[in-house]
Amino acid sequence: MEKGSEDANWEPQNASFVMSMLRSICWDIMRTLSTATGAVAMVLAATTTTIVSSASIPLTSTPPVDYSLFRRSVTASASALANATYDYVIVGGGLAGLVVANRLSANPNISVAVIEAGSSGYADNAKFTVPSANLYDSSVGTEYDWQWKTTPQPGLSGRSAPWPRGKVLGGSSAINGLYYVRHSEIEQNAWADLIDDEQDWTWSKMLDAMKKSETFTPPNQATRQSVSVPFDSSSHGSDGPVHVTYPETTYPQVGAFLQSTGNVGIAQSQNPDAGQSWGAFLATSNINPTNWTRSFSRTAYLDPVTERSNLDVLTGHLVTKITFNSTSDPEGAVASGVEFSASSGAASSAVYARKEVILCGGAVNDPQILQLSGIADASLLSSLGIDQVVDLPGVGYHLQDHLSTGVVFSPSSSATMPPTTVTGNRATDSYVNSAIAYVSGSTIFGQDQWSSLIEQMQSNRDASVEAYDAPAAVKAGYNATYAAQVEKFFPTEIGPIELLFALSFGGVQVQAALQHPLSRGSIRINSTNPFTPPSIDPAYLSNPADMTILREGFKLARRVGTTAPLSTFTSSESAPGSSVSSDTQWESWIRSTVGTEFHPSSTCSMLPRELGGVVDKNLRVYGTKNLRVVDASVPPISFSAHLMSITYGLAELGSEMILQDYTQGMVGTTNTTAASVGGGGRGGSSGSGRTGGTAGGAAAGGTAGSTGSTSGAPAFAPALVASLTVAVCATACLV
Incomplete structure (x- = not known):
């Protein structure tokens, strides 16, 4: 998959990067220990303490987490999302948008795209x-x-x-x-x-x-x-x-x-x-x-889960319009996705939603997008020559x-x-x-x-x-x-x-x-x-x-x-x-x-x-x-x-309401959609991964977000074992 400018060079360049990643993993593990009990907790605590000690990381020091060094979900390249299909498309990577993105993508069977008009802010x-x-x-x-x-x-x-x-993100x-x-x-x-x-x-x-x-x-x-x-x-x-x-x-x-x-x-x-x-x-x-x-929203809900393969976050692009594939459905107009662009006059791209489009742009952007998309007071739409989708006077x-x-x-x-x-x-x-x-x-x-x-x-x-x-x-x-x-x-x-x-x-x-x-x-x-x-x-x-x-x-x-x-x-x-x-x-x-x-x-x-x-x-x-x-x-x-x-x-x-509707929608259905079998995330059989996705979905994402028990940290069992393995190997190479 082609990576955008913000994450094209994520690979470690030197030992300091590996050490930083090792430290971050160790602190992830220690955060996760609070959910473990009994013998499992004792083993994990002992192993983690050994790793931290070997890497010269005092247990009382400030957690040196710098997720920006490996933020694989974040890109500034429009091609990463263009013409792709996700289960959910979230408009706005601000406070609410990143909360929703975290909670939805915690389910590895759900693919999520976030489009933020501002930059990532990592610089x-x-x-x-x-x-x-x-x-x-x-x-x-x-x-x-x-x-x-x-x-x-x-x-x-x-x-x-x-x-x-x-x-900006957050x-x-x-x-x-x-x-x-x-x-x-x-x-x-x-x-x-x-x-x-x-x-x-x-x-x-x-x-x-x-x-x-x-x-x-x-x-x-x-x-x-x-x-x-x-x-x-x-x-x-x-x-x-x-x-x-x-x-x-x-x-x-x-x-x-x-x-x-x-x-x-x-x-x-x-x-x-x-x-x-x-x-x-x-x-x-x-x-x-x-x-x-x-x-804040980025450090709390996004940075810890940027390795989720079912989550893509595009920065530097404004959503210009919601698209609809049906405006005559008796249950209401059906949003098919959104169009987005980097600047006025720049080429426009589209991304599609299987299930929902979710506006999280805030008190100014949300009504602006709805009005541009034909959902507003009929007289306002008519005065600007915008085709009406829904006559909804309260917008704005x-x-x-x-x-x-x-x-x-x-x-x-x-x-x-x-x-x-x-x-x-x-x-x-x-x-x-x-x-x-x-x-x-x-x-x-x-x-x-x-x-x-x-x-x-x-x-x-x-x-x-x-x-x-x-x-x-x-x-x-x-x-x-x-x-x-x-x-x-x-x-x-x-x-x-x-x-x-x-x-x-x-x-x-x-x-x-x-x-x-x-x-x-x-x-x-x-x-x-x-x-x-x-x-x-x-x-x-x-x-x-x-x-x-x-x-x-x-x-x-x-x-x-x-x-x-x-x-x-x-x-x-x-x-x-x-x-x-x-x-x-x-x-x-x-x-x-x-x-x-x-x-x-x-x-x-x-x-x-x-x-x-x-x-x-x-x-x-x-x-x-x-x-x-x-x-x-x-x-x-x-x-x-x-x-x-x-x-x-x-x-x-x-997020709970959306997930509840998703679960109810899956009950009694045959798992034939891409979302059902793989999560529709990146890394799928199509190369881009947004219309396919491997079984198991987000290896690093896990399900912690859906339980609300941690700050989006990796799921306890498989992800923690993987983190321990990487940490031990990295320590062995550096010592």
């Missing part, structure tokens, strides 16, 4: 893996960022606001601020109520899925001595692919922020991950405590996003501040901002004023719905989600405002972020050229209540920053400054300053079709038979949380 690995690099070696504004901008926003004084999103999980913060039980159950579901999308199911994705490690002793960090390990997962913990290094200002929030009346959360996410707490971050690197609508900026203080002369560069010291560079508080409306306004504001929002609902520039079905959905926010969220302790504490760029910030905007926007294409960005209109602050809540949130941020003990670490306020004090002054500053908190959602909402929904409770696009959406565009309502944790859970649930 700039430290930019993603060093936690503090999210600020001081940022990928924002680089080739790893889509570099989108919103349309001019009347609510932001006519500004077009930047909208950074990850354009997506935004590779470039974000690493916050791992869950939403609440109330919010998740409101989502389930909106679709009349009592089984698949309740809090208990989502919590289990989020726990399945994570391995939690408690804070180290130094952090516990500096900051009060209540936690409950039972609220977390213990053997998932993604690491969840706290930085190795912290600063006294962090604890002071949490004390000051308490001193202004904000409750302190004791267990924010178990469904009661309000109050102040030190949030967990996606950091691997074995080496203090970012743990219901857009919601969090708005944020910070009240900034200069540090006091005695304050110890983090460096403002990446230092190269892993402990120092592990520090990321993570102290937060979700503040209830009654705490922000006082109970009487907040109750009055809720009543005002309720009375303004009809006018707000009527003012939304959207099709009738979408307005009906807005009416339903608006009611959920005002009636189910706002009267509770759920925080409409998040306060975030930041020690960055030499300043001390108390940021405020709007969590439950009543404003609704849209993503709509304005060209048939897939490489032309769509119109991104979040309609920021178009609902007056959003400004009122956000304004008072910033006033509270100032109060926290000027309250002891945090005030002992600050001097003057540099932004917006003491001259800003009246409501009018605050609002003018807000309109000129705020921007996205990087949490766009809901553009392919899971709602009933008559409410402008795009996907049903099985994540299947209405009017189609085998097209799904699995990512952050699916939740129908904005959460008081950071979206990363929820998206991991959603992707785990989506």
